[in-house]
Amino acid sequence: MGLLAFGDTGWGDELFYATLMTVAVSITAMFIGFLFALIFTPLKLSKNKFFNLIGNSYTTVIRGVPELLVIYLFFFGGSGAIMYVASIFGYNEYIEINAFVTGSFAIGIISGAYSTEVFRGAIQSIDKGQFEASQVLGLKRFVYFFRVIMPQMLRLAIPNLSNVWQITLKDTSLISVTGLVEIMRQSYIAAGSTRDPLFFYSFAAVLYLLLTFLSMKLINRLEIRYSRGF
Amino acid sequence: MDINLMITSFPKLLGATVVTLKLLSLSLFFGLFIGLLFAILRLNKNKIINKFAYGYSYVFRGTPLLVQIFIIYFGLGQIEYFRSTFLWVVFKEPYWCAIIAFALNTGAYTSEILRSAFQTIKPGFIEAGKSLGISNKIIFYKIQIPIAIRQSLPAYGNEIILMMKGTSLASTVTLMDLTGVAKYIISTTFKPIEVFIVAGGIYLFMTFIIHNSIKFLEKKYGYQ
Numbered sequence: 037m038g039l040l041a042f043g044d045t046g047w048g049d050e051l052f053y054a055t056l057m058t059v060a061v062s063i064t065a066m067f068i069g070f071l072f073a074l075i076f077t078p079l080k081l082s083k084n085k086f087f088n089l090i091g092n093s094y095t096t097v098i099r100g101v102p103e104l105l106v107i108y109l110f111f112f113g114g115s116g117a118i119m120y121v122a123s124i125f126g127y128n129e130y131i132e133i134n135a136f137v138t139g140s141f142a143i144g145i146i147s148g149a150y151s152t153e154v155f156r157g158a159i160q161s162i163d164k165g166q167f168e169a170s171q172v173l174g175l176k177r178f179v180y181f182f183r184v185i186m187p188q189m190l191r192l193a194i195p196n197l198s199n200v201w202q203i204t205l206k207d208t209s210l211i212s213v214t215g216l217v218e219i220m221r222q223s224y225i226a227a228g229s230t231r232d233p234l235f236f237y238s239f240a241a242v243l244y245l246l247l248t249f250l251s252m253k254l255i256n257r258l259e260i261r262y263s264r265g266f
Numbered sequence: 267m268d269i270n271l272m273i274t275s276f277p278k279l280l281g282a283t284v285v286t287l288k289l290l291s292l293s294l295f296f297g298l299f300i301g302l303l304f305a306i307l308r309l310n311k312n313k314i315i316n317k318f319a320y321g322y323s324y325v326f327r328g329t330p331l332l333v334q335i336f337i338i339y340f341g342l343g344q345i346e347y348f349r350s351t352f353l354w355v356v357f358k359e360p361y362w363c364a365i366i367a368f369a370l371n372t373g374a375y376t377s378e379i380l381r382s383a384f385q386t387i388k389p390g391f392i393e394a395g396k397s398l399g400i401s402n403k404i405i406f407y408k409i410q411i412p413i414a415i416r417q418s419l420p421a422y423g424n425e426i427i428l429m430m431k432g433t434s435l436a437s438t439v440t441l442m443d444l445t446g447v448a449k450y451i452i453s454t455t456f457k458p459i460e461v462f463i464v465a466g467g468i469y470l471f472m473t474f475i476i477h478n479s480i481k482f483l484e485k486k487y488g489y490q
Contacts, residue, residue: 100427100473101466102434104445113458202328209330213438220332227340234341241329241337248328 039230040239047226047236054222055243061140061218062205068144069204073151080156091152098149103142103207110142111214139211147204154200158192159185191262198255202248209244219243272460275451279465282447283472289361289433289443293368294426300369301376308381319377326374331432334371339363339439364436372429379425383418384410416487423480427473444468 042048072094079091098106119131162185170180212220223240227233307319326334342348342357356362387410395405437446448465452458 097466097470100431100470102431102445102469104434104437105448105462105465105469108445108449108452109458109462112452112456113462116456116458206330209332210435212332220330220336224336232344234337234344237333237337237341241325241333244329244333245325 039226039232039235047222047230050222050226051219051239051243054217054219055247057136057216058205058208058218058243059247061136061143061208061211061216062201064136064140065143065147065208066201066204068140069147069149069151069200072145072148073155076148076152077155077159080152081159095149095152098146099153103146103210104213106146107139107142107210107213110138114138114141135211135214135216139208139214139216143204143207143211146207147200150200150203151197154193154196155189157196158189161192162188187262194255194259194262198252198259201251201255205247205251206244268457268460271451271455271457272464275461276464278451279444279447279461279468282442282444283468285436285442286430286433286444287472289364289368289436289441290426290430292365293372293433294429296365296369297372297376297429300373301380304373304377305380305384308377309384323374323377326371327378331367331371331435332438335364335367335435335439338367360436360439360441364433364439364441368429368432368436371432372425375425375428376422379418379421380414383414383421386417387413419480419484419487423476423484426476426480430469430472430476 040046040048040051042052076091076094079087080095082088082091115131115133118133122128122131166184166188170184175184208218209220212218212224215221217225219240223236227236230236304319304322307315308323310316310319338357339360342363348354348357356366391409391413392405395409400408433443434445436443437449442450444465448461452461455461
């Protein structure tokens with residue numbers, strides 16, 4: 037247990053901060069994913085064939101290609117792409133993006149593809165009468181979306197979003213290949229310097245289990261809250 | 267866009283695809299047995315056996331695959347006693363470590379898929395078998411298992427695709443699978459987009475094939 041002591045003698049505090057980093061990356065990625073879903077869900081549901089194609093290719097490509105490959109694309113190609121865009125605006129200095137941003141973006145795009153599918157499914161399973169009723173009542177588009185469709189969609193989406201959250205949380209372990217110090221990376225460092233990989237990787241597994249367990253408890257509460265009256 | 271690189275890297279990546287497919291098929295093969303075993307244990311009425319099977323699937327589904335591979339590949343080799351047993355022949359190879367980790371992981375998901383398939387079999391089928399005087403063993407093998415397989419096909423198809431993506435993690439334990447080779451080419455040429463298009467295309471093609479074969483099987487064996 038001495039290995040887990042806080043301070044200079046053990047790895048307790050390092051692993052604690054690494055856990056916070058994992059949570060931070062997961063939440064950021066999930067949020068970026070929601071933004072992507074907000075753009076791509078309407079495209080997928082659109083009647084326009086071109087928009088449809090864009091929406092479908094996003095979800096198909098991201099869900100059909102390994103997460104690790106997407107992360108490598110961002111890790112090796114991220115700063116190049118940013119520099120290319122910057123050079124158009126006349127900025128030619130070297131730009132380095134930090135590992136947190138690259139990582140949360142890569143995971144965010146992956147998580148966004150899953151969220152898009154969830155939102156699409158939820159909107160499609162809302163009763164048609166709801167859409168028609170809002171039109172008959174002459175509600176403004178904004179009100180209609182945020183007050184009528186959104187609350188119903190969320191209730192239907194929460195159980196599946198909890199799956200997306202679990203996937204996202206576990207996917208963050210893959211960012212360790214880019215050198216961001218989250219649970220996996222920190223365990224790797226600790227395992228390397230103490231020559232005790234079995235202990236540290238098992239402890240990492242326990243940390244992940246703890247995170248998934250706690251988030252399930254929280255999400256169950258949300259689920260109850262959003263299904264009031266059903 | 268460097269078309270030349272895309273053309274020259276294609277055969278290399280295709281060669282690595284063979285490794286990916288080998289990893290995938292072997293881990294699915296072993297995973298199916300593990301899954302079936304644990305699904306049967308989950309349906310057992312004994313509470314301890316039941317809890318054990320639940321714990322297995324909970325742990326393997328609740329932790330990232332990367333941790334599981336690292337524990338098996340880096341962790342187990344640390345145990346002095348373990349290295350003197352005959353098992354070490356298998357566990358010292360990254361190839362087999364990856365397959366064991368994948369098989370255990372997909373086994374956990376498969377057990378959940380099969381369990382829910384077993385539980386949704388209409389009791390009428392089993393009762394009909396019993397009333398015809400068929401023994402419990404034959405009811406299980408000839409009625410329950412075929413129905414369960416048919417019902418779990420769509421979910422299992424998803425699992426195959428997830429596992430195919432999971433095999434990319436073999437590249438973290440020095441194996442040169444499709445992702446491993448892609449990463450190698452990217453890090454030597456610094457042309458991530460071109461390599462991503464080729465490697466991603468191969469992965470997408472495999473996803474497409476798996477997806478359609480499962481659809482075909484569903485149609486063939488589904489309820490009419």
